[in-house]
Amino acid sequence: MQSRFTAILIALTAAALFGATTPIAKALLGPMPPFMVAGLFYLGSGVGLGAILLGRRYWRSVGKGIGTRELAWLLGAIAFGGVAGPALLMLGLTSTPAATSSLLLNLEGVLTAAIAWIVFRENVDVSVFLGMAAIVAGGVVLAWEPGAQPGATHATTGAVLIALACLCWAIDNNLTRKISTADAMIIACAKGLAAGATNLGIALAMGAHLPAPHIVIGAMTTGFGGYGVSLVLFVIALRHLGTARTGAYFSVAPVFGVALSLAMWPQAPDAPFWIAAALMALGVWLHVRERHEHEHTHERLDHTHRHVHDEHHRHTHDFPYSGDEPHTHPHVHLPITHSHAHFPDIHHRHSHKRG
Template structure:
């Protein structure tokens, strides 16, 4: 799910670049997120109309502060900074610089939220950072233009967003993504129109909506699922594939040369991604008693009883009893323990 999310998001950057010559950057950011929100709202509505019950926990009132922060950082600031940055740099370079989002996500998860990051992941992060530096090398030293700086700030905003979204990852990802899309997209579009920007022709609006639905909406739903199972740091690491997809699509769609530093950057970032994907985390660990609600099946971590027959997966409030065991795991909903 993390890799599929990366493919969809990475491919969306060069397609968005095609529209930037004709559409105001902030208006485009709004249209992309509105496309995601409206598309997912249609999916959610059809699911209800067809009485297809999703085995997901609903958002609660206590989730509101986290959701508001996610919308502001990831839905308003992040896409606006990205569109402004893409308007000032090449699509291929901009796509590869998006790797910084993974580093920001992992750094915040490690330093602020104390999520475990082992030596292999740190080496992978170093390789990705080296690739970003190689991408910006101009012969006499490292040079980040205004576009690169704005994209880096977008990555920082999304790094904060990704770590905060982990707090919501037990709830329905479709509802999270459609709320983020509608609120953030509406805010960016309203601000752009208030500044004097004009709407593009209907054909461009439709194109932006499709790109937003797939590259933002569906990608975000998959990303939230991945956060639930992998934690912020590892999901961000796997998501580092996105810039490679974006760079390849950009070079196919747009007449841009392939500079040597782009090839070097791609190799370094590829090594970093491989180090992340080859990780194996296995040790004896303890689970404390806890209660929460999320979609689940009755596996080794879910041994509770029901009053009658149930279908799986399903969602309800349940409690976990203390237990200790050993198996391969990631910092998912049930494995956010400390390490010595």
């Protein structure tokens, strides 16, 4: 299975790529309608990953497609995260102060973890909970503007819309976990195309026009890295870390965005940046030091994903096998009871006895 530190690094890289989109967008795009910005970013993600998928007929496959049983989960994830979430966010941003918006976006990580823990029964211990709290606190410090006014009544509606967008993305994250054994690139491509078409369609319907070609290319390229590649890595991290932990690591994205912004427009970081960075570093450390170990039973499981022949993959092959690893094929996990440190990954989604 994936090394725990490799999986954590993958999640943090996803966060860094996503966080970098904000300052790059500020430098590239200028005054563009929010729906146009979102549409071009997501479309760049979907088109770029789609091009890679088409070219992969010449490469060795690194994952599996979406099966019939997984299609409903994918459609749900696209509906919540690729269509409803971005639309609600863009509508909310039009009437919500920037400081309020930044603070509210921290809800995504909280809601993602809450759904994972309460609905899908992912394991949580004190260290993980405190780590999540520290990361969220860092995001609040980073976004907080003491002098900002709370805004008029109409801003309340915008705040509700942003909160609903965060809820949609939290649902999306948990639904995506259900299909995380599938090819991450197919999942990210489908989401990008759906969200891109939706947001771009709304922008054009509202009277917006496509910007100059070099702006379109710049926006789509930014979206490919910050939304596309980032989401591919996020799905891979989901596969190995579970939803709540991956969501927590992804919540450090703002500090990467601010750090890049400071590099692009040099100035001395202020106190809130260092406080936020320290809180987020503490949160990541609390997660890294987690050691969840107990005797557990694996029920029979039949699935497909990229793997090596570790302690969870002791199977034979009904096809000529060259010995190459990692590789992808349908395989069966026979029931086994053992004890070792583990995350709530695709092989450890078991219940825990209370008391």
